[in-house]
Amino acid sequence: MNPDPSGLAHSLSPIDLPEPSAPLADPLRWTSLVIALAALSLALLNADAIRGWSYQLPPGAASARIVTAAEGWHDRLDRFGLNRPSEVMRGWWQSARDRRFGGQGSSGGSNPRIRQANASSAAG
Amino acid sequence: MLFPTLTFGLFFLAVYSGAWLLKSSNEWRKIALLVASWIFYGWWDTRFVLLLVASAFLNWGAARLIVAADGRPGLRKAVLALGIAANLSILGFFKYYGFFLVEAEALLHQLGWQRDLAIMQVILPVGVSFFTFQGMSYVIDVYRRETAPAGLLDMTLLMSFFPHLVAGPIVRASHLIPQFQRVPEMTRSMAAMGFTLIVWGLFKKAVIASELSTGLVDPVFFDPAAYSGIDRAAAVYGYAVQIYCDFSAYSDMAIGLAALLGYRFPHNFNQPYRARSLQEFWRRWHISLSSWLRDYLYVSLGGSRHGLRRLCFALAATMLLGGLWHGASWNFVIWGALHGTVLAAERLWREFKPAGWRSLPPWLDIVITFNIVCLSWIFFRAAGLSDALDLLGASAGGGPAMLTPMLLALILFGMSFHFMPRFSIQQVAMRLRALPAPAVGLGVGLVMLVVDSMQPEGVAPFIYYQF
Numbered sequence: 200m201n202p203d204p205s206g207l208a209h210s211l212s213p214i215d216l217p218e219p220s221a222p223l224a225d226p227l228r229w230t231s232l233v234i235a236l237a238a239l240s241l242a243l244l245n246a247d248a249i250r251g252w253s254y255q256l257p258p259g260a261a262s263a264r265i266v267t268a269a270e271g272w273h274d275r276l277d278r279f280g281l282n283r284p285s286e287v288m289r290g291w292w293q294s295a296r297d298r299r300f301g302g303q304g305s306s307g308g309s310n311p312r313i314r315q316a317n318a319s320s321a322a323g
Numbered sequence: 324m325l326f327p328t329l330t331f332g333l334f335f336l337a338v339y340s341g342a343w344l345l346k347s348s349n350e351w352r353k354i355a356l357l358v359a360s361w362i363f364y365g366w367w368d369t370r371f372v373l374l375l376v377a378s379a380f381l382n383w384g385a386a387r388l389i390v391a392a393d394g395r396p397g398l399r400k401a402v403l404a405l406g407i408a409a410n411l412s413i414l415g416f417f418k419y420y421g422f423f424l425v426e427a428e429a430l431l432h433q434l435g436w437q438r439d440l441a442i443m444q445v446i447l448p449v450g451v452s453f454f455t456f457q458g459m460s461y462v463i464d465v466y467r468r469e470t471a472p473a474g475l476l477d478m479t480l481l482m483s484f485f486p487h488l489v490a491g492p493i494v495r496a497s498h499l500i501p502q503f504q505r506v507p508e509m510t511r512s513m514a515a516m517g518f519t520l521i522v523w524g525l526f527k528k529a530v531i532a533s534e535l536s537t538g539l540v541d542p543v544f545f546d547p548a549a550y551s552g553i554d555r556a557a558a559v560y561g562y563a564v565q566i567y568c569d570f571s572a573y574s575d576m577a578i579g580l581a582a583l584l585g586y587r588f589p590h591n592f593n594q595p596y597r598a599r600s601l602q603e604f605w606r607r608w609h610i611s612l613s614s615w616l617r618d619y620l621y622v623s624l625g626g627s628r629h630g631l632r633r634l635c636f637a638l639a640a641t642m643l644l645g646g647l648w649h650g651a652s653w654n655f656v657i658w659g660a661l662h663g664t665v666l667a668a669e670r671l672w673r674e675f676k677p678a679g680w681r682s683l684p685p686w687l688d689i690v691i692t693f694n695i696v697c698l699s700w701i702f703f704r705a706a707g708l709s710d711a712l713d714l715l716g717a718s719a720g721g722g723p724a725m726l727t728p729m730l731l732a733l734i735l736f737g738m739s740f741h742f743m744p745r746f747s748i749q750q751v752a753m754r755l756r757a758l759p760a761p762a763v764g765l766g767v768g769l770v771m772l773v774v775d776s777m778q779p780e781g782v783a784p785f786i787y788y789q790f
Contacts, residue, residue: 211589211590212590213590213748214512214517214520216513216749217753219757223511223756226513229511230509230511230760232764233764234336234583236761237764237768240768241772244769248329248775285775285776288772288777289776292777295728300722300726
């Protein structure tokens with residue numbers, strides 16, 4: 200019995216997949232459509248990240264225009280509730296992050312050296 | 324320009340569109356990719372684009388001279404030596420100049436020479452070790468007649484191509500130049516695998532590596548003496564997971580991005596923490612570097628052709644130099660020496676193991692190998708030798724202060740990747756490619772949204788950017 204019927208174990212690159220018997224049509228169009236729709240869904244559902252990115256641009260006239268546009272986009276989507284899913288997920292993740300083992304205090308607890316080390320490593 | 328940022332996302336959208344719009348002319352397509360790669364690299368420091376171009380010219384020229392000297396073995400060898408020396412000089416100046424001057428000054432002070440040497444602050448160009456090794460392998464391959472000499476455009480693009488430029492994989496000329504010489508073809512398999520690798524890499528980097536780094540590893544390695552044994556152990560195992568998720572994420576994204584432009588990059592990671600020996604670990608970890616070290620250093624040092632003593636020397640020297648490749652620091656020397664010693668010991672054990680001794684069960688081999696790797700990671704990660712020794716020394720009492728349920732879950736989750744069926748990612752991609760584009764596009768967008776919601780504020784650079 201052939202232990203590697205797909206041939207994956209002998210591929211030179213991870214992207215070398217066995218091709219299906221019937222060729223899949225129009226690969227470039229398919230790929231471009233996937234990229235376009237992924238970008239569109241992120242633009243609609245992750246306006247907060249776009250706004251955050253615009254705040255980190257180097258100051259200047261062009262970046263000021265980008266910030267205004269990003270804030271406007273964020274506010275417009277907020278009216279439709281499209282920022283809500285990412286806010287909810289961030290909240291869930293933050294509450295998972297904040298959970299502690301029984302008897303364990305907040306990060307660093309009462310150890311002043313740990314609190315100082317945390318502050319220093321965060322600053323560095 | 325970091326991969327998991329919106330700036331890079333916009334850059335890649337432009338490059339993807341331009342590259343496929345220029346599909347009718349391979350030469351213009353390559354020129355566009357070259358310019359894009361220089362913009363990508365110049366985002367850190369425009370001055371170093373000149374270094375990149377000079378390095379490509381140097382290696383292209385050396386290979387041409389080697390070909391021109393065909394029939395004159397002495398001259399060929401001399402050109403090869405000059406080409407390697409020039410590459411090593413670039414690497415040596417940027418990576419080791421400061422280190423050796425500081426060490427020399429300390430030595431002179433000990434000998435009573437109290438004058439200060441003029442120590443210059445040398446900025447390390449991002450990815451210099453990667454593109455220098457890539458250039459060297461090209462010159463050596465041409466000398467060994469293992470690859471045909473490339474045109475200037477192909478050679479410059481080989482060294483500058485942005486997906487692998489700053490942290491590998493180290494793609495050999497024999498692998499990529501033939502792909503540059505024809506118009507690439509896109510298939511849905513390539514694209515589906517590209518999307519899967521990009522999203523998977525994004526998750527490993529932005530969620531697992533970033534969370535472990537900021538929440539556990541960085542604080543504990545900053546002041547190990549302040550933490551309990553549980554926190555220190557968690558930080559060491561956490562770092563093992565962090566560096567895997569960070570570095571393999573970069574490789575995954577690089578391979579995925581190149582796939583979306585129509586190019587195939589080689590494997591770079593293969594579930595390394597399931598290795599049953601250190602020798603196997605190096606067949607699974609940073610495969611493009613370990614195979615580079617094997618083909619160009621270990622073999623040149625004699626390899627296994629001159630008896631056991633020479634083999635052990637070649638192993639130890641290769642790993643020591645592999646350690647120094649990461650940077651000029653005694654910690655990297657210790658890291659390399661540890662790996663070299665254990666590799667030599669494994670070889671000696673195989674040679675002299677008494678007949679009739681039973682082998683260890685596979686799971687115990689894996690546990691022992693993993694813990695040796697983790698021990699070496701302590702020296703790799705610690706800021707200095709004393710920090711590494713502090714971490715290994717007596718710990719503060721008490722329970723965990725930094726380890727939280729989520730961090731523990733991330734360590735276990737990160738470890739579980741090494742024990743999944745080997746081609747799980749490929750299986751996902753094979754299902755995706757058959758789906759309609761709107762479903763895949765929305766799916767990719769939603770998964771990226773989830774990942775973005777989980778990542779800590781800001782994205783730290785990849786660990787291997789510093790090498």
